[in-house]
Structures are given as structure tokens and as C-alpha cells.
Amino acid sequence: MTLILLTNLLDFLIINPIMPTSKSLIPVERIEKSILFIRSQRVMLDADLAELYGVETRILVRNVKRNIERFPKDFMFQLTKEEDDLLISQFGISKKGRGGRRYLPYVFTEQGIAMLSSVLNSKRAIQVNVEIMRAFIRMRQLLASQKGLMEKILAMEKKYDEKFKLVFKAIYQLMEEEEKPKRRIGFTTKDDK
Numbered sequence: 001m002t003l004i005l006l007t008n009l010l011d012f013l014i015i016n017p018i019m020p021t022s023k024s025l026i027p028v029e030r031i032e033k034s035i036l037f038i039r040s041q042r043v044m045l046d047a048d049l050a051e052l053y054g055v056e057t058r059i060l061v062r063n064v065k066r067n068i069e070r071f072p073k074d075f076m077f078q079l080t081k082e083e084d085d086l087l088i089s090q091f092g093i094s095k096k097g098r099g100g101r102r103y104l105p106y107v108f109t110e111q112g113i114a115m116l117s118s119v120l121n122s123k124r125a126i127q128v129n130v131e132i133m134r135a136f137i138r139m140r141q142l143l144a145s146q147k148g149l150m151e152k153i154l155a156m157e158k159k160y161d162e163k164f165k166l167v168f169k170a171i172y173q174l175m176e177e178e179e180k181p182k183r184r185i186g187f188t189t190k191d192d193k
Contacts, residue, residue, distance in 0.1 A: 025127055026052055031135040036107070038083060042139065043107035044132070045087075052128050053120055061106060063119045070119065075112030079104050110136045 034048040046064075050057040064071055079087070084104050108116065110133070117129040 026131055031132055038107060041109050043109055044113060046106040053125050067119045070115050071112055075115055076106055076108045078106050
């Protein structure tokens with residue numbers, strides 16, 4: 001259900017992109033496609049963020065580790081082996097031993113991404129962060145509107161389920177009446193009794 005909602009949301013975002021207030025460094029679609037839903041949180045991979053900031057992933061991770069007190073577990077976490085394998089199978093991320101990463105990736109929540117600009121401390125990092133925050137705000141607004149729509153659909157299902165229960169009850173009653181033994185028509189003989 002969550003995956004379907006996120007897929008629909010991404011389709012909506014592609015059709016109705018965020019309108020930037022100034023000239024964007026990065027296409028908004030690129031940011032939106034990088035936002036993943038892992039452990040019930042919207043996050044971005046360290047490699048995607050490094051690409052957006054224009055630095056190598058190892059540099060980004062090194063700077064984060066140097067300032068680890070700024071990144072509690074609700075700002076950043078490392079994926080498990082199972083989550084990493086799922087990403088590899090779903091998105092084609094490079095496998096270990098073939099020139100790809102040799103450690104499990106880190107992911108950053110919206111708050112962690114906001115903290116990254118202070119760690120990287122560059123003009124580009126600040127500009128990219130502003131655009132990423134706009135994308136998160138847009139997604140939050142769309143999810144809120146979709147939640148309202150989902151609540152309406154569930155209410156309609158409940159309403160019509162009640163009406164269909166009455167229809168099914170009437171059908172079952174009709175079926176029960178047919179199961180009663182039918183009275184024979186015509187004359188009866190001693191052998192019939």
C-alpha cells in the first residue's frame with residue numbers, strides 16, 4: 001500500500017513538478033527521484049546526496065563521521081545488509097567487489113540533510129539544501145492531500161459495504177427459501193406417501 005502511494009506520488013510529482021523560485025542548480029525531478037521510503041521515513045542515500053553536492057561519497061561520509069555528534073540516529077542511519085540487497089535488486093546499485101562501495105550505505109532524513117550543509121560548508125551545499133528542502137515540503141503536502149483522499153475512499157468503502165451487506169443478506173434469504181422441500185403438485189397415491 002505504501003509503495004503504491006509513493007509510486008503514485010512520484011508520478012504526480014513528475015507530471016506536476018515543483019516550481020522553483022530561482023534558477024535551479026539541479027533538476028527538481030532528480031531530487032524527487034532520489035527520495036526513498038525506508039523504515040517508514042523519507043530519506044536520501046549518501047551517494048545521491050554526494051552527487052547533488054558535487055563531492056565524492058567518501059568525502060561526504062568522512063565529513064559526517066568527523067561531526068558525528070550532529071547526526072543522531074533519527075537524522076542518519078546505516079542500512080542493514082537486507083535493505084542494501086533490496087536496493088541493489090530494485091534500483092541496480094553497484095555490487096561490492098565490482099568497483100562499487102565496500103560498506104553499507106548511509107541514509108539521511110530531512111533533518112540530517114539540513115545538517116549536511118553545515119558540515120560541508122560550501123555555497124553549493126547551501127543552495128542544494130534549499131532545493132532539497134523544497135522537494136521534501138512538496139512531498140509532505142502531497143502526502144497530506146493524498147491522506148485526505150484515502151480517508152474519503154475508506155469512508156465510501158465502509159458506507160457501501162453496509163449497503164452491500166443488505167443486498168447479500170437478501171440474496172442469502174432467497175437462497176434459503178429455495179432449499180425448503182417443495183410441495184408436490186397433483187394427485188398423490190398410496191405409494192407416494
